[in-house]
Amino acid sequence: MKIDKYCAILGNAVGSHEMGELTENRPLATLPFDGKYRLIDFQLSNLINADIHNVYAIFHENKVNSVLDHIRNGREWGLSSLLSHLFIGFYNKDFNSHYADDDYYEKLLTYLKRTSSDYTIFSTCDILCNINLGQVIHIHSASERTMTVVYKKLPRDKMSSENQVLEIDETDTVIGTKNFTEDSACEEETMSTGIYVINTNWLIQQMEMEQAQENPRKLRYLLSSLVADVKALAYEYTGYLSNIHDINSYYQSNMDMLNPQKFNSLFYSSQKVITKVKNEEATYYSEDSQVENSHFASGSIVDGRVEHSIVSRNCKISKNSTVKDSILFPRVNIGENVSIEYAIIDKGVVISDNVKIKGSPDAPIVIAKSRQITEDIIL
Amino acid sequence: MSNGMLALILAGGQGTRLGKLTQSIAKPAVPFGGRYRIIDFALSNCANSGIKNVGVITQYQPLALNEHIGNGSSWGLDGVDSGVSILQPYSAAEGNKWFEGTSHAIYQNIDYIDHINPEHVLILSGDHIYKMDYDDMLKAHRDKLASLTVAVIDVPLKEASRFGIMNTDSSNRIVEFEEKPENPKSTNASMGIYIFNWKELRETLVSGAKNGVDMNDFGKNVIPAFLDAGEGVYAYEFNGYWKDVGTIESLHEANMEYISPNNKLDSRNRQWKIYSRNEIVPPNFITEKAEIQDSLVVDGCVVSGSIKHSILSTNVQVKEGARVEDTFVMPGAIIGENAIIKNAIIGSGAVIGEGTEIIGEDEVQVVGYKEVVGVPSDEN
Numbered sequence: 164m165k166i167d168k169y170c171a172i173l174g175n176a177v178g179s180h181e182m183g184e185l186t187e188n189r190p191l192a193t194l195p196f197d198g199k200y201r202l203i204d205f206q207l208s209n210l211i212n213a214d215i216h217n218v219y220a221i222f223h224e225n226k227v228n229s230v231l232d233h234i235r236n237g238r239e240w241g242l243s244s245l246l247s248h249l250f251i252g253f254y255n256k257d258f259n260s261h262y263a264d265d266d267y268y269e270k271l272l273t274y275l276k277r278t279s280s281d282y283t284i285f286s287t288c289d290i291l292c293n294i295n296l297g298q299v300i301h302i303h304s305a306s307e308r309t310m311t312v313v314y315k316k317l318p319r320d321k322m323s324s325e326n327q328v329l330e331i332d333e334t335d336t337v338i339g340t341k342n343f344t345e346d347s348a349c350e351e352e353t354m355s356t357g358i359y360v361i362n363t364n365w366l367i368q369q370m371e372m373e374q375a376q377e378n379p380r381k382l383r384y385l386l387s388s389l390v391a392d393v394k395a396l397a398y399e400y401t402g403y404l405s406n407i408h409d410i411n412s413y414y415q416s417n418m419d420m421l422n423p424q425k426f427n428s429l430f431y432s433s434q435k436v437i438t439k440v441k442n443e444e445a446t447y448y449s450e451d452s453q454v455e456n457s458h459f460a461s462g463s464i465v466d467g468r469v470e471h472s473i474v475s476r477n478c479k480i481s482k483n484s485t486v487k488d489s490i491l492f493p494r495v496n497i498g499e500n501v502s503i504e505y506a507i508i509d510k511g512v513v514i515s516d517n518v519k520i521k522g523s524p525d526a527p528i529v530i531a532k533s534r535q536i537t538e539d540i541i542l
Numbered sequence: 543m544s545n546g547m548l549a550l551i552l553a554g555g556q557g558t559r560l561g562k563l564t565q566s567i568a569k570p571a572v573p574f575g576g577r578y579r580i581i582d583f584a585l586s587n588c589a590n591s592g593i594k595n596v597g598v599i600t601q602y603q604p605l606a607l608n609e610h611i612g613n614g615s616s617w618g619l620d621g622v623d624s625g626v627s628i629l630q631p632y633s634a635a636e637g638n639k640w641f642e643g644t645s646h647a648i649y650q651n652i653d654y655i656d657h658i659n660p661e662h663v664l665i666l667s668g669d670h671i672y673k674m675d676y677d678d679m680l681k682a683h684r685d686k687l688a689s690l691t692v693a694v695i696d697v698p699l700k701e702a703s704r705f706g707i708m709n710t711d712s713s714n715r716i717v718e719f720e721e722k723p724e725n726p727k728s729t730n731a732s733m734g735i736y737i738f739n740w741k742e743l744r745e746t747l748v749s750g751a752k753n754g755v756d757m758n759d760f761g762k763n764v765i766p767a768f769l770d771a772g773e774g775v776y777a778y779e780f781n782g783y784w785k786d787v788g789t790i791e792s793l794h795e796a797n798m799e800y801i802s803p804n805n806k807l808d809s810r811n812r813q814w815k816i817y818s819r820n821e822i823v824p825p826n827f828i829t830e831k832a833e834i835q836d837s838l839v840v841d842g843c844v845v846s847g848s849i850k851h852s853i854l855s856t857n858v859q860v861k862e863g864a865r866v867e868d869t870f871v872m873p874g875a876i877i878g879e880n881a882i883i884k885n886a887i888i889g890s891g892a893v894i895g896e897g898t899e900i901i902g903e904d905e906v907q908v909v910g911y912k913e914v915v916g917v918p919s920d921e922n
Contacts, residue, residue, distance in 0.1 A: 460826075
């Protein structure tokens with residue numbers, strides 16, 4: 164296979180998401196997932212597993228620290244080797260705007276023209292899945308269409324107004340699109356995952372046309388406006404997928420990982436999910452620990468009780484404390500006699516002895532990064 | 543910080559005393575502590591001590607070791623002026639270069655060492671568990687203007703006859719060396735860690751070869767030769783945790799001592815981390831059937847059984863009803879339902895069938911790599 168046949172453009176997220184303090188200082192792309200991953204790992208791994216070694220990632224320039232820290236030179240994903248290319252591009256137009264910076268298309272077009280690739284893959288980090296893109300590319304190139312879009316049949320309660328619904332005929336062709344609305348009668352919708360395979364030359368033409376407009380839209384809006392017009396091929400993804408659009412869906416998809424079937428579908432399919440390597444000691448469970456139905460990354464010390472929760476690296480859970488139905492980000496330090504239920508505790512939070520934190524299943528409490536909690540927080 | 547010191551790790555040992563565990567891999571590549579292989583300790587000490595060049599000398603079953611070390615990037619030893627070289631015997635015009643002893647292995651690699659051109663060489667074993675700052679030892683070596691510095695550790699008197707004993711004067715100069723003495727005069731045991739001035743060591747090895755004097759072994763030949771020549775040979779006292787894991791018992795014991803977060807090795811001290819080649823696997827999954835007490839579990843494990851005072855390495859599965867106690871389980875092993883395992887070492891990829899009992903009464907039981915014990919159920 165010619166090594167530069169494919170290239171990829173990786174966006175952060177589609178539209179505006181209600182993530183509260185979780186995305187105050189980080190893009191959605193670097194939100195932690197299941198104790199040791201970040202959301203971007205999934206789409207990056209999808210690309211690498213399909214042997215795509217030429218990636219352009221777009222981020223908002225105010226929130227790049229965590230991205231650069233996590234990806235560095237792309238070594239873990241094999242993107243730092245001689246024949247691979249990883250570019251990180253920035254824009255500064257308002258995050259929620261549909262419209263692009265003046266030089267947005269200039270940068271993307273420069274990149275695309277230099278790749279000399281046949282196909283471009285586009286995806287965003289708010290869709291969590293482990294998809295065999297090699298298969299999608301194969302079907303796309305056999306179909307002789309200009310564009311293929313991946314869709315997933317999802318229950319309505321897993322969607323948001325940012326999602327696009329596709330109308331697909333029996334030949335797997337997209338014949339129409341509509342925005343998701345709350346008040347439809349269907350139980351299930353065919354949601355576009357925002358993952359596309361596109362013929363590069365045709366994409367360059369489309370982008371040049373968009374660039375010439377008065378107010379060019381960002382690439383993802385351009386692509387979603389084209390799917391029906393060009394009669395894109397629709398490819399159904401049948402594995403585990405999580406559509407992360409607010410705190411609840413984020414919380415729920417983490418909790419999904421405690422279900423062995425969903426966990427297996429995402430992590431133990433034929434493809435590995437790659438993340439940044441850390442060197443931590445093994446997690447220690449003491450004489451007094453009581454743990455059930457939970458995930459732990461390495462480096463933590465558990466003296467307390469953990470139930471149906473996800474514990475990231477280097478956390479400390481002291482004696483007589485209970486963590487239930489919660490997510491702990493790395494380096495959370497929990498004192499003694501603490502009780503935590505339905506909460507998402509961000510990095511480096513310190514919780515003093517005897518504190519109670521309690522959210523509810525539909526509204527988990529978020530404790531922002533590095534805070535010191537000395538008082539009860541009860542919803 | 544460049545210190546002009548090249549580290550040479552002697553990783554060739556077949557380690558016959560580890561029995562099944564080294565049938566197919568070299569001793570330094572044997573797993574340890576859940577996430578490591580034994581050689582990680584020497585390599586990480588090198589990296590943390592600011593040593594830039596490391597040669598790993600091996601001639602026995604090198605495959606696992608080579609794959610593990612790769613280009614050294616796991617220890618940050620892949621910089622512009624640093625690197626790891628794996629040194630294996632090869633055929634040359636003047637004959638084959640097999641290694642006939644610890645210092646002979648150095649002699650056979652003179653070309654490589656000359657190419658690096660270090661001022662000092664640090665000789666290490668690849669099979670000890672410890673954290674040590676070699677740069678501090680180098681400072682001591684320089685301060686004494688020594689030709690050779692030997693790291694020593696204080697051992698109990700009753701064990702002293704198992705070691706090479708270094709008898710020193712009041713300035714820590716070694717005046718006498720006794721290999722495994724019946725009646726030791728002191729308890730300063732050699733740790734098998736030496737710093738030489740390369741020029742002097744080179745000369746000793748080359749002239750030994752030229753004049754037909756046996757210079758094949760550091761303990762038997764080289765150190766006595768330095769003492770006979772009246773060179774400055776000094777002891778460097780190390781007083782941290784140090785364990786030679788050359789036997790089944792000591793490997794098991796070192797793993798058991800490693801479990802506690804406050805272990806003597808100070809393993810959780812982030813100022814001196816131990817690095818390893820990491821497999822990227824999902825977090826460990828502790829199901830509702832599991833009970834874990836006083837144990838270490840690492841990523842990739844799925845635990846449904848009861849674990850007491852044990853270590854589960856990467857990707858270990860412990861099925862429902864199984865009981866694991868005082869045991870070190872190596873990567874990828876599967877322990878079937880209701881199996882009972884006590885006081886044992888379970889090799890990588892071993893499969894323990896349903897209801898099987900492996901109980902080490904007076905001595906540690908060992909299940910070899912990929913060994914199948916009992917009747918495994920047909921899943922996985």
